[in-house]
Amino acid sequence: MKLEKDRLVPVLETLGYNTIGNTDVWKKASEDPEDSIFWGVDFKKNEVFKWVRDHREYDAHADPVLMELRTLAESIEEQSGEPSTDAPESTDQSTKGEQSEEESTNKDKALQAYENNALIDLIHGYVGNDVLEVFGDTGSGKSKFAMAVAKEVIASGKKVFYLDTERNLTETDIAGLKGCEYKYTPIIDEIDSICQKLPKVDVVIVDSIGFPILTSYARLSVKQKGDALLKLIAIFGDLKGWAYKNNGTVLVTNQPESEFNKAPNHILRPFGDKSQFAAKEIWKTEIVDRKPAYTNIRISAFRSRSVGHRTKIADMRISSSGVEVQT
Structure with a gap:
């Protein structure tokens, strides 16, 4: 499953999710503050998760809110119409290599900036x-x-x-x-x-x-x-x-x-x-x-x-x- 950030975020906002610090992670806390539980979507790691005390859980079947969140993400992915990751590769290998190197450099810079701040x-x-x-x-x-x-x-x-x-x-x-x-x-x-x-x-x-x-x-x-x-x-x-x-x-x-x-x-x-x-x-x-x-x-x-x-x-x-x- 590939999380479609541009399409999923507006829906998450209407459901009460918000971003805290890192815009790649959207969370919604339990209504009971004593639970120390919240549900979230991590676009950077491409994960839908439930946070319990000090760790993430991913078993959607055990939690109705997590199940709903995962189903929502999957339905938006199906509607996105994005090309499959299994699509044939470009025959222009030199161009692809240049793009991959440039993209990799940009990603490294972005990640370093995020970690530094x-x-x-x-x-x-x-x-x-x-x-x-x-x-x-x-x-x-x-x-x-x-x-x-x-x-x-x-x-x-x-x-x-x-x-x-x-x-x-x-x-x-x-x-x-x-x-x-x-x-x-x-x-x-x-x-x-x-x-x-x-x-x-x-x-x-x-x-x-x-x-x-x-x-x-x-x-x-x-x-x-x-x-x-x-x-x-x-x-x-x-x-x-x-x-x-x-x-x-x-x-x-x-x-x-x-x-x-x-x-x-x-x-x-x-x-x-x-x-x-x-x-x-x-x-x-x-x-x-x-x-x-x-x-x-x-x-x-x-x-x-x-x-x-x-x-x-x-x-x-x-x-x-x-x-x-x-x-």
């Missing part, structure tokens, strides 16, 4: 010109993910402003962000001031937004705690406004709220109370496997407008060789 496309596909919040426990790879995004944006010829509030980045890390406008401050008032006067760049990264408040939260009075949370909400508002006015994307990292005085079954959210609603998407980083040589991390949807809760967004491996993110 995989993170940019992934994030922009979910949030567009808006705010993405990534939160997780200490050591779960938030800053590493932010750095990987910054490096990719810089490599693509775009501009990044990186606001570091934790000093998680080493001198080597900062040197690796050559071409990035970098600033460090742990002072919440300075962070507030900076976020009101952000430069015109393509991507703003704030790593992290909650840490400066969280570290002093226990010492604050009730009124001061309220004021601090309001300031955090205001900063989020400034970031959202900047993204809108500058057609840019904002990546914010954060910590989870405290476990203190929470019910055993309480799901920890990003620190900052109502500030979480300012982000268009919230992703969570979690350590899957940790060895002396590497750490494997999963990035999943915590609150998304496109996919179900806990749907895997990407896998990330941190090792001595660097950071590798697979989308």
Whole structure:
């Protein structure tokens, strides 16, 4: 079966499917966010699939939605009238060879461009010109993910402003962000001031937004705690406004709220109370496997407008060789 993208996509849109980051993959999530299931069409791999937790399934007979999707794809293929792949080959072998070589070169360039901008496309596909919040426990790879995004944006010829509030980045890390406008401050008032006067760049990264408040939260009075949370909400508002006015994307990292005085079954959210609603998407980083040589991390949807809760967004491996993110 050959998936006819031009003919199939308009039908997929009417059925509620949409593209996330990679325009070759169209998905529709289960209506129950707890399922972590969605169905999809991958035009690049020529596959119709069902995503369950962390893998693809292809058995259409076991799922009515997948069966319907496959039947739809097959019917559109039959109607397309495209020449069969078994058609006789051209007798002009030299021309065919030249075309094949040129097509192969173009495909390689296109694939390389896609791979080089995989993170940019992934994030922009979910949030567009808006705010993405990534939160997780200490050591779960938030800053590493932010750095990987910054490096990719810089490599693509775009501009990044990186606001570091934790000093998680080493001198080597900062040197690796050559071409990035970098600033460090742990002072919440300075962070507030900076976020009101952000430069015109393509991507703003704030790593992290909650840490400066969280570290002093226990010492604050009730009124001061309220004021601090309001300031955090205001900063989020400034970031959202900047993204809108500058057609840019904002990546914010954060910590989870405290476990203190929470019910055993309480799901920890990003620190900052109502500030979480300012982000268009919230992703969570979690350590899957940790060895002396590497750490494997999963990035999943915590609150998304496109996919179900806990749907895997990407896998990330941190090792001595660097950071590798697979989308």
